[in-house]
Structure formats: structure tokens, C-alpha cells
Amino acid sequence: MDPKQIIEKIREKQSNIKSVIFVGCGASKADLYPAKYFLDENAKNLRTNHFTANEFNYATPAAVDDTAIVITASLGGNTPETVQATAKAKELGAHVISLTRSVGSPIANNANYVIYHRFAESYSAKLEKMGYALELAVEILNQYEGYEYYKDMKTGFSKIFDLADKAAKSAIVDAKKFAQEYKDAPIIYVMSSGATHEVAYSTSICLMMEMQWINSGTFHSGEFFHGPFEIVDRDVPFILLMNDGRTRKIDSRALTFLQRFKAKTTVVDALDYGLSSVVPKTVVDYFNPMLITAVFRVYAEELSYARQHALTKRRYMWKLEY
Known part of the structure; x- marks a missing residue:
């Protein structure tokens, strides 16, 4: 059904x-x-x-x-x-x-x-x-x-899965570069906004903390200037999952600050992978998290290879009663 x-x-x-x-x-x-x-x-x-x-x-x-x-x-x-x-x-x-x-x-x-x-x-x-x-x-x-935009959403669903596969395959070179630059990072911060907010959250708690044992924190890009930006300094590692759509300006403001103080910043941008070229602009906000999830999975895989730490490796999960 x-x-x-x-x-x-x-x-x-x-x-x-x-x-x-x-x-x-x-x-x-x-x-x-x-x-x-x-x-x-x-x-x-x-x-x-x-x-x-x-x-x-x-x-x-x-x-x-x-x-x-x-x-x-x-x-x-x-x-x-x-x-x-x-x-x-x-x-x-x-x-x-x-x-x-x-x-x-x-x-x-x-x-x-x-x-x-x-x-x-x-x-x-x-x-x-x-x-x-x-x-x-x-x-x-x-x-x-x-x-009102039901048909536009249906169009988005018909396009997003093929786009995600193509985007993931095209991300390998950038993902390998990311892996080499971040493999020894003691902590990695992750942020995003809009519908992608909890993709940043799961990237932090699952891909980084659970699957790579890397200390990580996550916050909404809109909250960045209400506390978290105080830890920005040269070479502090950040991942910004950047949206195509109404909240893009929120992400852009955070990116400008990170670049201003030369933080180590990796941007995964839905716009770079052509989201709004296949999904109607009326509904593009809701497909950002799907595209970005596919692309960043490649980044996580390459990080695991560089660190020689499989994404399936666990210390406690599935092994202890908790």
C-alpha cells in the first residue's frame, strides 16, 4: 500500500x-x-x-x-x-x-x-x-x-532519487579531499537550516560520534550567532550543509563568518548538485535533505577509509545491555 x-x-x-x-x-x-x-x-x-x-x-x-x-x-x-x-x-x-x-x-x-x-x-x-x-x-x-503545490511535490519525488545517485557518484573527488583534511580532527561541528536541520543532527550523532568515534556538535545555522560562533578560530573544523531555497541566506551568513576567520570549512551545497534544476522552486526546500544525505554519505565513507575505521564498527551498540 x-x-x-x-x-x-x-x-x-x-x-x-x-x-x-x-x-x-x-x-x-x-x-x-x-x-x-x-x-x-x-x-x-x-x-x-x-x-x-x-x-x-x-x-x-x-x-x-x-x-x-x-x-x-x-x-x-x-x-x-x-x-x-x-x-x-x-x-x-x-x-x-x-x-x-x-x-x-x-x-x-x-x-x-x-x-x-x-x-x-x-x-x-x-x-x-x-x-x-x-x-x-x-x-x-x-x-x-x-x-496548492501537490503536483510540484509529485514532480520532485519523480526526480530526486536519480539526481541523488548521480550527485553521490560525482562527489567522490571532493569527498576524498575532505577525508584527508578531516581524518585527524579531534572534533567536527555540523550545521544546517530548514528541512535539513536534522540531517546535520544525524551527521553529528550518527556518522561522526557513533560510526567514527569523533567528538561532534551540531546546531541550527540560525543559532550559530547566538553562542556557537564564539568557538570559531583558524582551522577549527566545520561542516555546513547548505540549502537551496528560502533558508539559504541563513546558511550563507554562517559561511561568510567561517570564511572570515579561516575556519576549516567543508560545504555540501544542494545548489552545486543541481537540485533546483530538476525540482520546482515552489517545493525545493523539502528535497534539500534527501540530496544532501546522499552526497554526505559518500563523504562519510571516504572518511572511514582514510581513518581505517569502518562505518559498521561499534564499541557498545549491539554488544552490551544498556
């Missing part, structure tokens, strides 16, 4: 949806953020929330009932906190949609509706979870309130 059909089924049962709540952990939580951002920007009546799963479990919002759609995500389908959140939302009467790659997994068994996505097959496959979440958000808005 595709996103449009799922929301049609929910609408047949409940014509009065008040809340859309996104729940996940780590990278899966971040993958849900563009969908939440889209609804925040465009919905006039729907209330949206975005939770790490155990926050949802221990401090469950009162809005979780039959007027709520809860969208949960777990790559392997067995993240304990998210499995519990999925079951809890269903018990409270919400219409629960889960995104996972694993057929028959615990999260799939606890949901009302399941969308299975790919991951390892290609760089674009790694975007499917984020893409399906965004498609669900678009369908919710269009079916419950109407959305």
Missing part, C-alpha cells in the same frame, strides 16, 4: 485528524524531520510533533487518540523504544504507520499500516525512508486540507 492509499484508508475511518506525530530514534528520527517541517510550513489546522521514542513512551502527549496519525520509523524494525512507542500509539487508538526495511519485524507487527523501504542497494535507496515519510506528510495535507 502506497502513502496515498494509506491516507485514503485512514480518512475513510476518521475524517477529523487533528495531530500528526513523528516518532523514532537516532537517524530514523532525523529521517522523519523533513516531513514534520513540511507540515509545520504548510498546514493551517493540523498540529505536528516530533519525538525521540522514549520521550513519547514516558511522556506521551494527550493528543494521541483516534484523531492522531502517528508515524514511526526503525531501519531494522526492532529498536526497542520505537517498537514500544508504536504499540502504545496503537493501543491509544491512533492510526499508526510504520516505516522499516524488515518484513515481519516487531515494529511492523505493532502498526496499523507498514511501508517497507530499501536501504543498502544504492545511495538513493538510503533516502527511501525519508522520502516515504515526506510523501505521507504531503498526502495528509492534501487530503485533509488541500495543498
Whole structure:
């Protein structure tokens, strides 16, 4: 069942949806953020929330009932906190949609509706979870309130995956340069804005801290001048994930400051990879995170090769009870 059909089924049962709540952990939580951002920007009546799963479990919002759609995500389908959140939302009467790659997994068994996505097959496959979440958000808005740029979003979805694969392949040379320059960095800061804000977050906590054991911090580009810019100095390492669209000026302002004080700065810019040449400008903001995710995965892979530290290497995760 595709996103449009799922929301049609929910609408047949409940014509009065008040809340859309996104729940996940780590990278899966971040993958849900563009969908939440889209609804925040465009919905006039729907209330949206975005939770790490155990926050949802221990401090469950009162809005979780039959007027709520809860969208949960777990790559392997067995993240304990998210499995519990999925079951809890269903018990409270919400219409629960889960995104996972694993057929028959615990999260799939606890949901009302399941969308299975790919991951390892290609760089674009790694975007499917984020893409399906965004498609669900678009369908919710269009079916419950109407959305002026629905066709433009459909055009974007038809183009973004091919563009992402091409962009990832074209990024190898720059990624190798990045890896050599950053392989010995003791700490790396990551920032972005708009729909890409939590791509910066997952880059920091997952790709850097979890997968490379590199100290890292992340913040919104708009918050850069409200504290974080005080640590800028020559050769301090930064990654700026730069958006094509309405928040570009926020990223540009941060970049100007980094360059002014000669910080070690790597920019991954959606504009450089032709996003607005294939996606309508009316909706380009919402596709930045997908393109940038694909490109930066290449950067992370090259960094792992340069450091001789596989992205799959762990000290604690999957090895201890915690």
C-alpha cells in the first residue's frame, strides 16, 4: 500500500485528524524531520510533533487518540523504544504507520499500516525512508486540507532519487579531499537550516560520534550567532550543509563568518548538485535533505577509509545491555 492509499484508508475511518506525530530514534528520527517541517510550513489546522521514542513512551502527549496519525520509523524494525512507542500509539487508538526495511519485524507487527523501504542497494535507496515519510506528510495535507503545490511535490519525488545517485557518484573527488583534511580532527561541528536541520543532527550523532568515534556538535545555522560562533578560530573544523531555497541566506551568513576567520570549512551545497534544476522552486526546500544525505554519505565513507575505521564498527551498540 502506497502513502496515498494509506491516507485514503485512514480518512475513510476518521475524517477529523487533528495531530500528526513523528516518532523514532537516532537517524530514523532525523529521517522523519523533513516531513514534520513540511507540515509545520504548510498546514493551517493540523498540529505536528516530533519525538525521540522514549520521550513519547514516558511522556506521551494527550493528543494521541483516534484523531492522531502517528508515524514511526526503525531501519531494522526492532529498536526497542520505537517498537514500544508504536504499540502504545496503537493501543491509544491512533492510526499508526510504520516505516522499516524488515518484513515481519516487531515494529511492523505493532502498526496499523507498514511501508517497507530499501536501504543498502544504492545511495538513493538510503533516502527511501525519508522520502516515504515526506510523501505521507504531503498526502495528509492534501487530503485533509488541500495543498496548492501537490503536483510540484509529485514532480520532485519523480526526480530526486536519480539526481541523488548521480550527485553521490560525482562527489567522490571532493569527498576524498575532505577525508584527508578531516581524518585527524579531534572534533567536527555540523550545521544546517530548514528541512535539513536534522540531517546535520544525524551527521553529528550518527556518522561522526557513533560510526567514527569523533567528538561532534551540531546546531541550527540560525543559532550559530547566538553562542556557537564564539568557538570559531583558524582551522577549527566545520561542516555546513547548505540549502537551496528560502533558508539559504541563513546558511550563507554562517559561511561568510567561517570564511572570515579561516575556519576549516567543508560545504555540501544542494545548489552545486543541481537540485533546483530538476525540482520546482515552489517545493525545493523539502528535497534539500534527501540530496544532501546522499552526497554526505559518500563523504562519510571516504572518511572511514582514510581513518581505517569502518562505518559498521561499534564499541557498545549491539554488544552490551544498556
